[in-house]
Amino acid sequence: MSSLPRSTPEQQGLSTDALDAFVAALDASEQEIHTVMLQRHGHVVLAEEWSPYRLQDRHLLFSVSKSFTSMGIGLLIGEGRLSLDDKVVSFFGEEDLPDKVSDNLAAMAVRHLLTMTTGHAEDTVVRLGGRAVRGFLSLEVEHEPGTVFVYNSGATFMLSAILQRITGRTLLDYLRPRLFGPLGAHEAIWEQSQEGISFGGWGLSLNTESLAKFSQFLLQRGEWDGKQLVPAAWIDEATKKQVPNDTETNPDWKQGYGFQFWRARHNAYRGDGAFGQFCLVFPDHDATLVITSASPDMQAVMDIVWTHLLPALQGESGDGTPRPPKLELLPPTGPAFSGDGRTYEFEPSATGIKSIRLDPDGTGTVTLEAGPLTEYAEAPDGTTQELVFAPGDWRESVDELRDPAQRVVTSAYADGDTFVATLRHLETPHVVTLRCRPDGDALQVDLRFNVSFGPLETTLRSR
Template sequence: MDAAGIEAFVAAVAALDDAELHSLMVVRHGHVVAERWWEPYAAQTPHLLYSLSKSFTSTALAFAVAEGLVDLDATVLSYFPEFDARVTDARSRAIRVRHVAAMASGHDDETLDRARVAGDGDLVLGLLLLPPEREPGTFFAYNQPCTYALSAIVQRVSGGSLTDFLRPRLFDPLGISGYGWRKDRLGREIGYAGLYAPTEAIAKLGQLYLRNGEWDGRQLLSPEWVEEATRAHVATVRPEPDWDQGYGFQFWRARHGYRGDGAFGQFMVVLPEADAVVAITSQSPDMQGVLDALWSHLLPALTADGTSALSRPVPGGPVGAIAPALLEPGPGNGVTALLSVEVRPGELVLTDKGPAVTVPLGAPEAWTTTGPVASAYAWADGRLLVDVVFVETPHRLRLSLDLTGERFEAQWQTEPLGGPKLAQLRRPD
């Protein structure tokens, strides 16, 4: 491949206003031909995948179907007979497993909040208690409870969690480690999001699908399943060109190949035409911009026969003394959940309504990492500017600390979805 295409892609993404790469792996003809992590991220660090988790859930479904534990043509309700008397709508009762796999439950739009209320926290019950506006199987709507239903079915028929089910079937055979999946209050791994895994895990799952289910001489998934899961089952009418190519079983069709993706630019792009897989983690709300750059620069490099630094706080002015202080929110604070910032020798302590989070402070204008948190700092206009990166997620918190006035201001570069506590911005144990 043309190595210049890698650099052109990276430069094109860097030029976007709303995109920031954290990692990149490119696999072609079964070999890693390029890999890069941007400090403070690292190869072994798990990363929150958001909705890219859905493609792993789909793979769990594949194993359950192959083993006769789940029938794609059975109704969702049939796996939850305890709800039978409460679900009376004919369309709700007709929703099949294949319908929720393809985001085609018949609902007009996202039902997550309504389903959570209707089901008193059980998204399967909530989904079934909300009558679909259309016939199941006929209409696409990106709908988190659909994927949750898949994950709940697999967990029910297997008697364990998704990770328990996938460990001997997927994670161990592919040599994937360092993963963890968020659970809801019912103890279920949520399926539609919440998976933490390193970049290599994304690349390996993509390679498994690129090879039609074969891994190291073993046929883990059938070629028929790979074809069924990655073809368009339902049309998607979306303004972004790479979200308007149809939807499979928790996979998006794209202008080139197909992919799994997650909020803020977590990508698994499978390119059969180039015999390649591209794995990306990032903090990139402009996801279409990242794909545009991939098609313009990286794809031509693949079809033709390191480490950098993230931006740090802008330095300016002399380095000041970091004296101990307890800071309260200032008038420009944009993160109301952050209650205080305590400055201690060599560290900050951030307090919200959850457990306090300790942030290391090392040398000025250099990244210092402790566990799931990294920071870099600089001085500007008499304020201490600190970037706090939660390295197992796409998210960065920017702090401006007025040590003399004992006030702080904070802003998320990309705000975490679901409003988690700071201490929850890490892979679950």
């Protein structure tokens, strides 16, 4: 099945006016939306992209990845190769285990990894280190497993590691013939640890339609194109409330947690990922919703869903709010910057910026270089690439330092004596703004990231 069937909203019992109002509310919000796809009764009734983002492009899903990891574990359990009560330490040898295995670590089972009740007092992900399996197993387990819910991406990584120990294959390779292939999600890529283990809890990239297929597969309780890909009983268990998570603050994050799925209000459930990646399932309404975005407030996105989409699913008409004539994220505009043609060199840093040249015609050229400090792990150290920033419309190019290469767009303008460059990584939520100001013989660059797990701002100065 190559693509999902399309239909008008009215053919599936929905009001076009109501969906127009939903799209308008998303567009008017402060939550930067990239793509949306809504299905009702197995048909796509809404598919929108905010240019320059595209439905067909891969999008980094962050923790939506966890829900796919759950499918891998469910398949292993269905095959009789794993059980919920298997102890985590039983899959690893002395090269990974600490010298002394504590009682709490010994008691930790697969079930606890799935439900985020490992007993750790905080997420383990930032403390795993290069040898992530050994890093996880060496951490103190402060509480008895099964007693405390703490969101824990490191726990999901361990599920991926266990699957790889059992099958001899990465989670991505294991799921290709069993899930991604049947769904037609051949574009799937999954980042790996230094040990060659699919991260599990994060790192999966799919396009919007593939994620929508997954949401429909969930709604159909693991059935796809006439075949039962994952046992229906596993889908039921994974998506129901397994443990309470009342300590969470936002209303849609305290409805209970399943096996790598969040429960939500109105009897819905979802996989979600940082900065507004959503895979929502509404069993009561035979509907699913996928959103990719760069949202600074994910609860605000959920509130828009309940305020504007839920009434539409319940049969209400819209309030007359028209859909915007064009959905797009425009580049910042302003006068052109007149540079002197100088090239400013920078010391190696995590940004990967090697040099910046500012030309009299208003363009700027940023040279990026892969190195041990940068996130360009796929490219050989010393590999470089130029990105050109120019006034006017978005300028599209490709970030070749990534494998596979990714679409990016750039733009530039002058803010007084400052050259302002904007870079959008279109297969992620990330946008970087560089404010470049000549200062004597040097160039000061203030970088700001729209969303990030770390600091949003950093400053560089040329040497």
